[in-house]
Amino acid sequence: MKNMFWSDTIQGLEPYQAGEQPQDKAYVKLNTNENPYGPSPRAQEVLRQIPFSDLRLYPDPESLKLRQSIATYYGRSVEEVFVGNGSDEILAFVYMAFFQGKRPIRIPSITYSFYPVYCNMFNVDAVLEPLEDDFTLNLDSYSTDNGGIIFPNPNAPTGRAVPLEEIRQLLQRNTDSVVVVDEAYADFGAESAVDLVEEFPNLLVVQTFSKSRSLAGLRVGFAIGNADLIAGLSTVKDSFNSYPVDRISLEVCAAAMDDHDYFVECCEKIKATRERVSQQLSSWGFSVLPSQANFIFVKPPAPITAEKMYLQLKEKGVLVRYFHNKPGIKEFCRISIGSDAEMDIFMEKMSSILSSVGVV
Numbered sequence: 001m002k003n004m005f006w007s008d009t010i011q012g013l014e015p016y017q018a019g020e021q022p023q024d025k026a027y028v029k030l031n032t033n034e035n036p037y038g039p040s041p042r043a044q045e046v047l048r049q050i051p052f053s054d055l056r057l058y059p060d061p062e063s064l065k066l067r068q069s070i071a072t073y074y075g076r077s078v079e080e081v082f083v084g085n086g087s088d089e090i091l092a093f094v095y096m097a098f099f100q101g102k103r104p105i106r107i108p109s110i111t112y113s114f115y116p117v118y119c120n121m122f123n124v125d126a127v128l129e130p131l132e133d134d135f136t137l138n139l140d141s142y143s144t145d146n147g148g149i150i151f152p153n154p155n156a157p158t159g160r161a162v163p164l165e166e167i168r169q170l171l172q173r174n175t176d177s178v179v180v181v182d183e184a185y186a187d188f189g190a191e192s193a194v195d196l197v198e199e200f201p202n203l204l205v206v207q208t209f210s211k212s213r214s215l216a217g218l219r220v221g222f223a224i225g226n227a228d229l230i231a232g233l234s235t236v237k238d239s240f241n242s243y244p245v246d247r248i249s250l251e252v253c254a255a256a257m258d259d260h261d262y263f264v265e266c267c268e269k270i271k272a273t274r275e276r277v278s279q280q281l282s283s284w285g286f287s288v289l290p291s292q293a294n295f296i297f298v299k300p301p302a303p304i305t306a307e308k309m310y311l312q313l314k315e316k317g318v319l320v321r322y323f324h325n326k327p328g329i330k331e332f333c334r335i336s337i338g339s340d341a342e343m344d345i346f347m348e349k350m351s352s353i354l355s356s357v358g359v360v
Helices: 041-049 052-056 064-074 084-097 114-121 164-173 227-238 247-258 259-285 306-315 340-356
Strands: 080-085 105-108 127-131 150-154 180-183 202-210 223-224 295-299 333-336
Touching: 041 150, 041 247, 052 247, 064 080, 064 223, 064 247, 080 084, 080 227, 084 180, 084 202, 084 223, 084 227, 105 114, 114 127, 127 247, 150 202, 223 227, 227 247, 259 295, 306 340
Parallel strands: 105 127, 105 150, 150 180, 180 202
Antiparallel strands: 080 223, 202 223, 295 333
């Protein structure tokens, strides 16, 4: 739908399509990479104790308490931490602060689909770097002639991660533009690039509370980088919305960041379940990409297609993600890792689908 009153910019936009959030019935929901385990007990207790009357007050525009918790966790200074309304907002600020009006940026050809949306939104040209045949990123191919580089590690929707040494080598070659490593899923097995911030002033690492800390409903993300990069993000923020993170989120996320033991426990459970499910699917003839995320990317065995797998699972009350209009990945489905009980239901339903066509 378009409208005569829309600007030229949005007339041509193809918006990001989020995973289904159906309301018709209860599903085993394995399509949007939500954490199956609840938020930190400390975070829950803080939420219960927040005085309702405080909501009449604006939140801290500098988000100092939360930034301090993040800085302490990663061994950085507060000046090297930025907090925003979800990592997607931070990525939008990145485009405005560092990518506009420059040479084309470099992004993977198969990656988080918000990146090309932001390119169109902010009039940023992009060169799509092809993945290898096994869906790994080849950072050696990323030319130094660029206006910026951005990629997820692990990549989405494939789940494959790049070793830290390869990121270091990219940064050593690429010193004249900002390199953004989107680590939304890094806590599930990838090597974080945060430790490289000290060495490379053009590195920005973006993370989120939505995945490993089970707070997708609060919409909070953060970035770590050189203080000058953080100042650039703050300039955009304060020219757009000085109060992007609410009072409740600031308190709850700080408590979640401080609850390290619970965070590790949940990540380890998800990794163990991921490996169990990957092994079972492989034994049924699925092609399963090695994953360091809280999801797996799989190609079902013939005669089941990815589309049929998605549709038949949905009929049986299980949602997975199928990228029907995405070149290069239409033969795959992405499966979020739920609790062991949820994954048992998924495997039971998947087994019945395979049995119906004589695969198992």
